[in-house]
Amino acid sequence: MTALRRKPAAPGTASPAATASAPARPSRALEIRRGSVTSVPIVVGAVPFGLLVGAVAEQSGLSLPETMLLSALVNAGSAQMVGIGMLASGAAWPLVVLTTLVINARHVFYSASLSPYVKHLSPGWRSALAFGMTDAVYALAAKRYREDPDPRGFQHWNVMTASVAVYVAWLAATLVGWIYGKDLSRIDGLGLDFAIYATYIGLVVSCFTSVRAVAIGLLAGALSLALHQLPYQSGLFAATMAAAVVASLWEGRVRGRDLDPPS
């Protein structure tokens, strides 16, 4: 992103071809610096959402320890939002847990798509990266590994820096949101939640690298809109699944013969 363009002096940052030569690898310190720069917009996007989650939790009658534990352990905005509503309304616990699973099921795709890049890391690293892999952190990670897939690099420090920054901001925003819950309960009406959608728009346009990607995105959006009345945001999951199936079939047709040899 901006940081990359401002540092043309550092070789090996852009093309995968350049990463083939070992000395060109960006240092650990550089990856950490880059991670902290690229995490700024997603932190900015996460703060209003965190405030909202904290405020809604307070208004729904959740205690401060419960609210903080939710942000600390689940670390997923939309699942927490739905979960708070269900906990507050006294829904049966298996239903709450199952709903969380459905809402967060999309993360299994993130884990699958990043697995080739992290398989050489220690179990501790992989666990820590997985724990912090929110939607926005995944988008940053996917972008970084797309630029530089070299397993000898320090890209995981970049991702970890962004992940920690977002996590700290998320906890702080949840805390502030809970404390000022009454004042912030009008935050929804002010439309501060738009910051999160602006973040997603900024991230999604960078994924639109082909006509197919745009078409799949529009299909998912249309399906999600059509299915939005399904309970507990399962429409989001169903729309993503359906779009992913179409994408797979489409990609298979385009690649054609590439799939013929037994894998």
Added chain:
Amino acid sequence: MTLVTIALMGAVTFAVRIAFFGPLKPSSISPRIEQALPYVMPAVLMAIIVPSVLLAPKTGGDGPSWLTPYLVGALVGFAVGAVRRDSFFLVFASSVAAFALTGLAL
């Protein structure tokens, strides 16, 4: 009881996030799934954005009821993104600015 439920919510979330980072072998990803992966991100993000923006609360002003700050902000963001795809800050800032200005105007 609520605390146990919250802990379980955290556990299932972590389980899906780590699924292919160790417990499941990446080689067990079938080609069918593998070729869909590049499209997951645009699909998920658009599935979140489109309903949120189109079903945003209507404004009480004199403009047409479908013309919300959410819609204007999103359209401006996509328009800027169409020209400068990799300028995250620019897309983000222009989208938020358009949202705020429309909110003031309506």
